[in-house]
Amino acid sequence: MAPLRVFVIILLFANLLALSLWKGWLGGELHHGEPERLSNQLNPDGIRLVGEEPRAPVRRAPVPAQAPAVEGKVEEAPAQEAVAPQACVIFSGLSGDQTRELSARIAKAGSGFKLTEARGEAPSSWWVHIPSQGSKDAADKKAAELRKLGITDLFIMQEAGPTQFAISLGLYKSELAASRQLDALKEKGVRSAQVLARGGGVSRLEVRGPSDSLATVVSDLSERLRGVNRLECTP
Known part of the structure; x- marks a missing residue:
């Protein structure tokens, strides 16, 4: 009976050891079958690649809010009026009265004109004469000689001064x-x-202003400024 008892005890311990291993009481891990292995394989959170760093979540910049489009008509800028080009005219050889009259008329025509006056020493006339003969008798003798040559339009200057006893043969406005x-x-x-x-x-007198207005003013003054030199200049 003793060997049989020993055999039963050994068999009992073997069953207990197998039960412990199967239950994991001894620290081991047993897989209970195919379903558990499949569930482990389908667990994506547990998968890690060797040497791969965990990736930080990508942050996207917020999209700026766009202002709502305002419906309506687009206002167009007003068209600019065409501006007449500038022109310039010079009146030369004006007397004092002509200068004042011209200035007054242009000032009356509008504020778009600019006047520049310059007073020069240009001669106002040219005198054809024979210089002083020194005495009245010498002047009378010279005048008689001129008449013999057919020159009758002459005059002996009597006024005291450097031209006294000179013989005038004509006074002209142009050289x-x-x-x-x-x-x-x-x-x-x-x-x-x-x-x-x-x-x-x-x-x-130099006049500058809009070309169309200046042309009208010059045309109106053409009759009053006969004999006056008129020149175009750079605006």
């Missing part, structure tokens, strides 16, 4: 007309006649 008279006298044999510029204090 060109005086030069022509001098050439005509030379053709008749007069060799002592001369041309002398006289006067001064004439004005030069």
